[in-house]
Amino acid sequence: MSVLVDAGTKVVVQGITGHQGTVHTRQMKLFGTAVVAGVTPGKAGSTVEGTPVFDSVRDAVERTGANASCIFVPAPYAQDALLESVDAGIRLAVIVTEHIPFHDMLVMYHYARSRGARIIGPNCPGIAAPGTAKVGITPNVVFRPGRVGVISRSGTLTYEIVNGIKEHGLGQSTCIGLGGDPVVGTSFVDALPLFEADPDTDLVVLVGEIGGTAEEDAADYIRQHFSKPVVAYIAGRSAPPGKRMGHAGAIISRGRGTAATKVAALEAAGATVARFPYEIPDLVAAALRDGARR
Amino acid sequence: MVKLAEWRGKDVFRTYGVPLPKGHVARSAEEAEQLVRAGTVPLPCVIKAQVLAGGRGKGGAVQFAGTPAEVRAAAAAILGLEFKGERVKELLLEEKLPIARELYLALTLDRAARMPMLIVSAQGGVEIESVPDEQIVRLPIDPFPGLTGYQKRRAAKVLGLSGGPAKALDRLLDALWAAFDGEDAELVEINPLAVVGDGLVALDAKVIIEDDAAFRHPQYAEIRDDRTPLEEIAREKEIAFVQLDGNIGVIANGAGLTMATLDVLAEYGGRPGVFLDLGGTDDPAKVTEAFLLMARAKPRAVFLNIFGGVTRCDTVAKGLVEAMRQVPASERFPLVARIRGNNEAEGIEILRAAGITSIPQLRESAQAAVAAAGGRP
Structure with missing residues (x-):
């Protein structure tokens, strides 16, 4: 056992087609993590590091059963990305993005909490459970x-x-x-x-x-x-x-x-x-x- | 963070409908006199130095005047004052109002509650730090409903307001909340908030805008904070750079590791002169730029402490070697390096080829850096 992640953790990477998203998708996979989907609006149908890309988190969840999100979306759009993942049923979101305005984060935190979702971050390395899974950039x-x-x-x-x-x-x-x-x-x-x-x-x-x-x-x-x-x-x-x-x-x-x-x-x-x-x-x-x- | 001078803060207040005295900015004694002669600012008036430090009233940076000649003399006296290390270049002239009472209001962030907090005290007009805790009321505000009616009534009660002033407070708090939220403020503070007749007037304004929200508020980009010229250059290059008064330059990556590095140096008698946080980068050119910036601060020695995560050790090593090539021989300084983590072996090899040894242990490398800077001061 481990904390927050386990063998059933299936990760969707939001912002997977960006440089950071691509690099860390590869690293998460090397760690043994099931990265099952990526999301970049407008890029559905492509793949990154062998991972299928979808237009929305909802599509990714429906098609792959993703249950955790790793967010690399740039700060001005990070709030929207988080709200989208929570509304798609994601209950664990690791936000790697830095420089998110705290006013946005206040909305994100209370929104996620009201729906029973947990945020790690923002501006954080994320979670790593050696031998199990990693969501983030450690x-x-x-x-x-x-x-x-x-x-x-x-x-x-x-x-x-x-x-x-x-x-x-x-x-x-x-x-x-x-x-x-x-x-x-x-x-x-x-x-x-x-x-x-x-x-x-x-x-x-x-x-x-x-x-x-x-x-x-x-x-x-x-x-x-x-x-x-x-x-x-x-x-x-x-x-x-x-x-x-x-x-x-x-x-x-x-x-x-x-x-x-x-x-x-x-x-x-x-x-x-x-x-x-x-x-x-x-x-x-x-x-x-x-x-x-x- | 961007701290706004009082007059800029009041511009924000005006936009959102917080009631203010009649007033205007002046940048010379002649201009100040002209403002009252033209009736733009009614007499008698108050003339206030536009500096960021508090305690202006006691320091002669706030004066009252009843005639145009007095205005000119007071303005001339305040302009050019050095107030707590800050030179006075701007004045705010405002009408003098018949004040019945002085109150305190602020909105800021409560990190632990993860909510904005309304801070209210009937003891306005003095530094809030000096007001006893039991005379300050803190109301956490859930960002979803925002400021509620019952919270505003509670604030009115705490402030001892009823009737007209209570109604005025209700409107003022809505405006203040809108300003806090709309401008991405870290702080909006009114001290004092004056009861004048049946209404309320914000006599002062302290507004701090959050840096991370700059993309939504380009109008604040021109306002410089209290940075040194080198700190300003670093800011433009997105490198965290702080100048202190010691002689060892520290380059690390990440705020926590940077602070830990300073702690270890201090333990062995080192005094950091400049520290520079590379953050995460995979561009050797950024490392070179950072290092050349460090060289301009003329440290006695430089301690490079990198733990490669997102940043790879070979990237840092390449950037470092290139920077050392560009620093003229006459401006060279001893360098102590410690690079660990991602691609450590490649990084160490690049440094070794350039004649730089990486010392793997933090304690030993910090001791070497202190020795290189000339030992304990």
Whole structure:
């Protein structure tokens, strides 16, 4: 078992004929994912990497039974793409697209939620369950099947950390890259219960960054509801206040959302907090030896 | 984000029907005097520096005047002021109104709730940060119905408004909500919102527009933020580039990895001078451009830390080697590289052929970068 994806996951790639859509369709297939359909309006009848292309998500779902979507559609059209997939019955959408206005994302989030659909992202690496399936753009080479769950707000830093876990001889159950935008479809608090319920996950690595209060909220949840060990890392401890560090989530303001408040909250909740990314594999190995937090 | 000066924010308010004092922008003392002589701005009036920093009233950047001569003198005094590091180039002249009370209103994003939030306080006219929490009311707004009637009545009650002013608030909140939504704002704030007679008037306007929605709002493209010239060039080339006050240049990919890199450098006594986030790219020319931009910031040493996912290590290596060829010998600086991930072996080989060694471990490579910049300051 794994989190959110399984052997029955059938992916439709929205925006499959674009460069990113094509490249990552191939990579998802190499990972072992059933990419059953692509959608680009006006391109029905063609194929990309051997995958049939349809004009609409509805056509793709009817013809192939697709049940998860990976969205590469450019930001101005991403809202429409998401609404289309939800209305076609898709209940898991990974949005890779970056620079989606948060006003659009607010509509997307509440629309999806009202219809029982889950969004991962936007501006995110997506989900990877080694040996099962991947929906998104995480590099295949960093993964190895195992029992460590990973939840992260970062992109590249996630790959670095996942790779470190692999090089230490451990592997991952499922890795979810949530994305670092101000409004995300799935937060730490939304993702943690999935890993708590997953019998194949023994421990969770939580990778956060400065800005917002998602890590503080995660700490509250961990303290009250999460029984498995947690190893956390917060990027941006040395960041100067007020400077933008690449995306909207990474701003320090008003004494909340600092690295210090996040680290303190996580430690108080019983998590082990690494000071640097390269400390994580050893801390994971030690926590696995010690077993459950309580 | 694009922070609008007060007068630009008020232009937005005007478009959406938020009530404002009579006023006009001036860029010289003569122009200011002419505005009141022509009756465009009634006397007595208030003259306000158009700067983004708060606390203008205490800093002499807001003055009152009763005659054209006083207007001219006040305008001359404020123009050319250096207010919290920002030079005053524009003034807003507005009629002085008989204010009964000063209130606070804002709309912004509540990330945790994933909803816009209406923030209301009867304590207006002071910095909202200094208002005690129990005197601030926060109302999350579901984007689907939008702002509702009962929420507006609740706001009126919190603000102690009834009768005419309550009706005015109902209309004003609809206009403010339309502005927040229609302009893709991160923040619309009125502080103070004045009760004047039977109505309400927005005495100030703070509007911040979201960058990602720029494609819908080309009118904001001309407004520059507080970037340095090199940061501005980087923005045009879509490279995230921030100048700090240290001496090590950092090139990484992804915001999280960039921040983690800075954290490790700081641990070993390094002080990042510029950091540059390549993001995801598969174009060596973009890497070369980024690197040449870095060279212009004249770092003591450069630390390149790339983990290849979407970006391939060989792409980065090619771009880097080309950039090193283009930097004149007199402007060269020590380079410490660490490239990992997608096509790592090919990337390392390209660097090796150009005489650059990739240090695989983050800790060791960061230490090497600090040493290359001259060690602990």
